[in-house]
Amino acid sequence: MGRRSFWTTRARNCVACHLTSEAIANFGPQYEAFRTALQTGDYASLDWNLLQTHIGRNTGNQLNSPFFVHMAAGLGSGMFLFDAGGAPINPLDNDPNRKPNNQAPASVYDPTKVVFDIDRIVDENGVSRASNSHPLISGGTVPALRDGATDLTQPGPLGRTLLELLTDPTTGLVLDSWYDANGVPRGNAPTHIGP
Secondary structure, three states: OOOOOEEEEEEEOOHHHOOOOHHHHHHHOOOOOOOOHHHOOHHOOOOOOHHHHHOOOOOOOOOHHHHHHEEEHHHHOOOOOOOOOOOEEEOOOOOOOOOOOOOOHHOOOOOOHHHOOOOOOOOOOOOOOOOOOOOOOOOOOOOOHHOOOOOOOOOOOHHHHHHHHOOOOOOOOOOOOEOOOOOOOOHHHHOOOOO
16 A cells, blocks of 8 residues: 555656657757757756756656756756755755755855756767766677767767757657657657557
């Protein structure tokens, strides 16, 4: 009792991992500004209210948000920033007991002090920004799944080609047919699905 069963847990649908034409039409300019800010380390340009809505309050990507896809690919959400001493940098966090300084991050918010972006485990080129204690990839051949990684013989986050396919609205694969977060066919999907 009290535990969610396999049958009551929702499956992830297309929008959890893939950009869609609707997501780009609705949020394209904001998404491009967000991607540029993270890639250049311009954390002062992040739209925190937008991130709160698209990341913090959008747990299954019901909004069909490209920001959610960016986060799910391991490229980061902009929401887990820390300074050199490990103190969180987030203007939305009003918890006065936040460690290590026992003060609300919102009261001392300074985006110029960001040193760690901890949910950005891979950069847009496929280079891992995370530690990895997994053994070597076996089989003697190196798959192209991790192109851009500094050591292709080690497993790790997605490579550059897969990251582009999932998160780049210009060169990637943007779905025109998909299931939304509630399992409803969207875009052109109803024309491809039988009764």
